[in-house]
Amino acid sequence: xxxxxxxxxxxxxxxxxxxxxxxxxxxxxxxxxxxxxxxxxxxxxxxxxxxxxxxxxxxxxxxxxxxxxxxxxxxxxxxxxxxxxxxxxxxxxxxxxxxxxxxxxxxxxxxxxxxxxxxxxxxxxxxxxxxxxxxxxxxxxxxxxxxxxxxxxxxxxxxxxxxxxxxxxxxxxxxxxxxxxxxxxxxxxxxxxxxxxxxxxxxxxxxxxxxxxxxxxxxxxxxxxxxxx
Ligand code: DC
Numbered sequence: 001x002x003x004x005x006x007x008x009x010x011x012x013x014x015x016x017x018x019x020x021x022x023x024x025x026x027x028x029x030x031x032x033x034x035x036x037x038x039x040x041x042x043x044x045x046x047x048x049x050x051x052x053x054x055x056x057x058x059x060x061x062x063x064x065x066x067x068x069x070x071x072x073x074x075x076x077x078x079x080x081x082x083x084x085x086x087x088x089x090x091x092x093x094x095x096x097x098x099x100x101x102x103x104x105x106x107x108x109x110x111x112x113x114x115x116x117x118x119x120x121x122x123x124x125x126x127x128x129x130x131x132x133x134x135x136x137x138x139x140x141x142x143x144x145x146x147x148x149x150x151x152x153x154x155x156x157x158x159x160x161x162x163x164x165x166x167x168x169x170x171x172x173x174x175x176x177x178x179x180x181x182x183x184x185x186x187x188x189x190x191x192x193x194x195x196x197x198x199x200x201x202x203x204x205x206x207x208x209x210x211x212x213x214x215x216x217x218x219x220x221x222x223x224x225x226x227x228x229x
Contacts, residue, residue, distance in 0.1 A: 004142065007032075007127040007227055010135035011218075013149035014184050014195060015099060016156030018206050022149070022214045023131035024080070029219065030129070030228065035122040036072075036080060037132030037139070038102065040115055042093045043070050043084055045101035050084075055101065058110050065114035091167060096160070096179045103183045106133075107190040127227070133187055136198035145225050147218060148197035151207040156180060 009032075011023045020036060027034035044065045045055075053060040071083040075090075082090045092098060105111050119139050122128055130139065136146035151159075157177040164171050187195040197203050202221060206214055222228050 001125045003123055006123045006125050008123060008140045008143040009127070009129045009145045009147070009218075009222060009227065010140050010143040010198075010201075011129065011131045011147045011149065012133055012135050012137075012195070012197065012201070013147075014133075014151075014156065014187065015180055016160045017149040017151045018159065018209075018211060018214055019131045019147075019149050021211055022218060023129045024078075025211070025215050026218050026222075027129040028078075029215070030127060030222070032127035032129055033122055033124050035119060035128060035130040035132075035135075037119050037130060037135060038099075039072075039080070039082055039093060040068070040070075040119060041102035041106045042098045043068055043082065043089070044111065044115065045105050046089060046093065046098060047084060048105065049101065055104055058108055061105055061108065062110050062114045065111050065118075068118070094164070094167065095169065096164075096171070096176060100179060100183060103186050107186060107192070109192040112192055133195040134193035136201050137196065138193045141198070144227060145222055146198050146201035147221070148201040148203045149206050149214075150203060151205065153177065153181060153184070155207045 011019045013019045024034055047064045047068060048055065048061055051064065053064055069085050073081040075081045080090065081088055082093055136143055157173060157180050161173050161176055204217060219228060
């Protein structure tokens with residue numbers, strides 16, 4: 001199968017909309033590969049921090065992006081395990097600080113360009129579920145099904161709060177709310193690849209939906225497109 005014939009489902013949306021959990025479960029259900037593109041931006045920011053690279057030093061950031069030494073695996077409980085230079089960094093990547101640093105470097109067109117092919121390389125048979133901000137608009141514009149998830153900021157902050165608390169992080173809901181709003185603002189208003197639904201995306205408001213309902217909805221849409229065996 002030629003790479004451009006490998007079917008792709010894109011799931012874009014803001015932080016805390018549920019796209020990470022949904023895309024991971026959908027990929028598992030279909031037996032397809034999964035791309036967590038936010039993790040790639042988070043890893044680039046973390047690599048820059050660890051190598052003492054200033055967040056405004058564009059050529060050095062691009063170097064980090066080009067030579068990222070990362071590996072994606074899965075832990076026994078089905079969660080993603082992510083390694084940078086051989087060291088597991090999954091927990092560190094999930095913090096809101098890491099999301100904020102990722103959002104800052106993601107506004108730089110040169111960094112986005114350097115990460116483009118790395119993301120497209122995930123398109124392997126039998127299929128790919130790709131989650132991010134610009135999966136349907138820029139990275140996989142020919143995707144067979146594009147979903148765009150939304151949820152109220154209150155609901156997204158609550159979800160993140162519960163997730164981070166469960167992982168043992170000591171955080172305040174007010175601070176989280178402010179950080180998520182600032183990140184939404186930056187991601188939606190940057191000139192390159194801003195967070196927005198593709199013209200042919202199905203927009204789903206997930207504020208009141210459980211993860212099971214989200215998965216059911218996504219599977220039904222995939223079925224309608226002939227993507228479920
Ligand atoms: O999905 P996430 O919260 O892990 O993403 C972290 C940041 O990375 C997000 O605030 C903006 C950036 N990002 C992006 O610009 N484009 C993507 N496709 C994915 C993430």
